[in-house]
Amino acid sequence: MRLATVTEVQQRFGMARSKAYGRLQGLVELGLVRHEGGVPGSGVYLATRQGLAMVELELAPATVSLGSLRHDLALAGVAAEIETSRLGGDLLTERELRAYRERTGDERFRPQLRSRRGGATSRHWPDLALV
Structure with missing residues (x-):
């Protein structure tokens, strides 16, 4: 997930809003996360x-894209819901899937899809995968 709001942190960890803000502020002070306030709402x-x-993810830090912000926020909400659902x-x-494919060459998480018009197939990256 590229980003999260305090709401997703609250939901994911089952804590009050004030406690979630406190935890996030502590992470900001430690340099583990950064707050981007230049977006609608309370920032991300x-x-x-x-x-x-620290969590052993070999990824470049994400950036905020205003063009995909609505999608990214929806995805953060879905991820928080899945992570608390005990699936x-x-x-x-x-x-993470792209990084995995880059390291291994394994395409299993990138299915081939055929266009609606029956044209050529292409591979698709899913937003999330529960494995």
């Missing part, structure tokens, strides 16, 4: 390079 939080390294397994984001 993104993992820094240091934060990603089991690991929830991987598109960024």
Whole structure:
């Protein structure tokens, strides 16, 4: 997931809004996440390079794209819902799936799709995969 709001943190970890803000502020002070306030609402939080390294994710830090912000926020909400649903397994984001494919060459998480008109097939990156 590229980003999250305090609402997703609240939902994911089952905590009050004030407690979620406090935890996020602590992570900002430690340099593990950064707050981007230049978006509608209360802003979003993104993992820094240091934060990603701490959880052993070999990803570049995400950036905010106003063009995909609505999609990214919806995805953060879906991810928080899945992670609290007790479905089991690991929830991987598109960024993690791309990094996995880059490391291994394994295309299993990137299905081939045929266009509606019956044209050529192409591979698609899912937003999330529960494995």
